[in-house]
Amino acid sequence: MSALSDTASPLYEKVKDFVLANIGSGKWAQNARLPSENDLVNSLGVSRMTVHRALRELTSEGHLRRVQGVGTFVAPPKAQSTLIEVSNIINEIRDRGGKHRAGVILLERIEHPAPAIIRAFEFDQVKPVDHSLVVHFENDVPVQLEERYVNPALVPHYLDQDFTSIATLEYLQRCTPLTEVEHLISALPAGPEQARLLQMPERDSCLVLHRKTWTGATVATVNTFTHVGSRYSLGSRYRPT
Amino acid sequence: MSALSDTASPLYEKVKDFVLANIGSGKWAQNARLPSENDLVNSLGVSRMTVHRALRELTSEGHLRRVQGVGTFVAPPKAQSTLIEVSNIINEIRDRGGKHRAGVILLERIEHPAPAIIRAFEFDQVKPVDHSLVVHFENDVPVQLEERYVNPALVPHYLDQDFTSIATLEYLQRCTPLTEVEHLISALPAGPEQARLLQMPERDSCLVLHRKTWTGATVATVNTFTHVGSRYSLGSRYRPT
DNA sequence: GAGTGAAACATGTATATACATGCCATGTCA
DNA sequence: TGACATGGCATGTATATACATGTTTCACTC
Numbered sequence: 001m002s003a004l005s006d007t008a009s010p011l012y013e014k015v016k017d018f019v020l021a022n023i024g025s026g027k028w029a030q031n032a033r034l035p036s037e038n039d040l041v042n043s044l045g046v047s048r049m050t051v052h053r054a055l056r057e058l059t060s061e062g063h064l065r066r067v068q069g070v071g072t073f074v075a076p077p078k079a080q081s082t083l084i085e086v087s088n089i090i091n092e093i094r095d096r097g098g099k100h101r102a103g104v105i106l107l108e109r110i111e112h113p114a115p116a117i118i119r120a121f122e123f124d125q126v127k128p129v130d131h132s133l134v135v136h137f138e139n140d141v142p143v144q145l146e147e148r149y150v151n152p153a154l155v156p157h158y159l160d161q162d163f164t165s166i167a168t169l170e171y172l173q174r175c176t177p178l179t180e181v182e183h184l185i186s187a188l189p190a191g192p193e194q195a196r197l198l199q200m201p202e203r204d205s206c207l208v209l210h211r212k213t214w215t216g217a218t219v220a221t222v223n224t225f226t227h228v229g230s231r232y233s234l235g236s237r238y239r240p241t
Numbered sequence: 242m243s244a245l246s247d248t249a250s251p252l253y254e255k256v257k258d259f260v261l262a263n264i265g266s267g268k269w270a271q272n273a274r275l276p277s278e279n280d281l282v283n284s285l286g287v288s289r290m291t292v293h294r295a296l297r298e299l300t301s302e303g304h305l306r307r308v309q310g311v312g313t314f315v316a317p318p319k320a321q322s323t324l325i326e327v328s329n330i331i332n333e334i335r336d337r338g339g340k341h342r343a344g345v346i347l348l349e350r351i352e353h354p355a356p357a358i359i360r361a362f363e364f365d366q367v368k369p370v371d372h373s374l375v376v377h378f379e380n381d382v383p384v385q386l387e388e389r390y391v392n393p394a395l396v397p398h399y400l401d402q403d404f405t406s407i408a409t410l411e412y413l414q415r416c417t418p419l420t421e422v423e424h425l426i427s428a429l430p431a432g433p434e435q436a437r438l439l440q441m442p443e444r445d446s447c448l449v450l451h452r453k454t455w456t457g458a459t460v461a462t463v464n465t466f467t468h469v470g471s472r473y474s475l476g477s478r479y480r481p482t
Numbered sequence: 483g484a485g486t487g488a489a490a491c492a493t494g495t496a497t498a499t500a501c502a503t504g505c506c507a508t509g510t511c512a
Numbered sequence: 513t514g515a516c517a518t519g520g521c522a523t524g525t526a527t528a529t530a531c532a533t534g535t536t537t538c539a540c541t542c
Contacts, residue, residue, distance in 0.1 A: 036493085037492080038491085052493080052495095056493095056494090066493065066494095067492085068492070069491080070491095070493080071491095071492060071493080072492090072493080
């Protein structure tokens with residue numbers, strides 16, 4: 001009666017999956033202490049070296065934190081990729097000081113079968129997709145337009161999210177064990193709809209961030225249009241291990 | 242008479258250092274085959290598990306490529322960070338097909354003590370810095386302006402580089418064992434000089450990539466101005482291990 | 483009560499051993 | 513000459529064992 005899966009993957013992979021599942025389900029919360037290696041040896045029925053390898057790899061991947069003589073702990077959500085701070089515009093406005101006000105308007109929110117434009121983004125073509133359109137304000141001036149295509153099945157409680165208080169990219173980052181990320185950044189003249197929503201002249205430039213996230217075979221896409229005049233920028237910092 | 246260092250680090254670390262040293266010195270060239278695990282066991286005097294761990298970690302770090310039943314090989318220089326394909330505009334133009342021509346003009350190339358603007362970039366303030374200004378053309382139309390501040394001491398043979406044939410970011414990526422990378426992307430109206438060099442109206446938008454690379458304490462900076470009308474974009478794809 | 487030392491316990495490393503798995507070259511047989 | 517089997521060799525995994533190293537706890541001593 002083992003808690004490990006019965007797939008064909010190696011044992012140490014099963015141990016890793018077991019640990020990740022417990023973290024993902026919330027059973028082992030952030031900074032919580034894991035059972036010791038010997039506990040896992042007893043409860044999982046594998047050798048200590050196997051457990052040790054699994055925990056060591058999870059540590060080097062950033063999921064765990066280990067302290068010799070003390071124990072193993074769930075690491076805070078890691079910066080899984082670069083560009084994660086990108087477009088967290090709510091925080092940016094907040095950091096500018098007290099006299100600025102951040103605001104958000106949710107313009108549209110529908111669930112619908114994937115149309116052509118979404119199929120082009122390689123969405124799972126069967127299930128409906130949550131499409132939402134959000135405008136970010138600073139002092140009642142629109143500075144950013146976010147267009148999201150997210151498969152709700154992928155993200156737990158995605159539909160319950162409060163878009164006004166939580167940065168969406170940050171939330172997605174937290175919840176999706178992403179397997180691949182693609183960023184495309186360009187500067188394009190605003191189309192009619194973008195110009196209307198951002199209250200800007202129609203041919204003025206938008207800074208566009210197209211972000212595509214894979215989790216297994218499913219894809220989530222976020223397009224962010226930023227009014228150039230707003231002088232926001234997108235940044236990232238990467239520190240290799 | 243072991244080939245391993247006599248520092249206090251663990252054995253498997255010494256094996257890793259030994260392998261990396263042989264790769265770095267060029268003794269084991271790219272795609273060359275390494276001695277087998279058993280060979281290394283005999284020549285280094287450590288157990289196979291220790292050798293195996295070292296090689297496994299180097300593989301997961303992207304330095305080696307291993308094929309079961311075949312052997313271990315020196316991996317091609319890894320994509321050390323995301324955004325590496327960024328701005329490799331020479332390749333992008335070449336990939337568009339035969340009817341396009343890529344061109345480059347080196348406008349300015351001086352070595353000078355770091356002025357204020359460079360000190361602001363946290364350069365080593367003592368040594369002179371190579372400053373160069375390069376314009377990329379497609380079919381005689383300027384599409385991109387690159388402004389580089391590089392410490393020549395950092396990059397071997399940097400001054401001998403042929404800017405017209407080799408993508409600079411690619412070259413820097415190859416040569417510098419970077420410890421940290423920062424990207425800042427913004428869309429800004431072109432200033433007088435940028436407008437003149439890119440032959441564009443002065444207030445039209447530029448897509449600007451500011452790239453700052455640390456190697457230890459020294460810093461290299463590349464600013465890239467792309468004319469929005471050229472419809473080039475900056476992209477990256479990240480695949481976590 | 484304060485300080486000390488040792489036990490208990492955690493992770494970290496190193497080794498020997500065994501077997502599994504995959505690739506390739508060699509040799510045999512048709 | 514071609515197809516196939518096989519042995520050799522490479523990496524991959526799993527285990528038991530031993531010891532090293534760092535932290536906490538707790539009992540004992542002064």
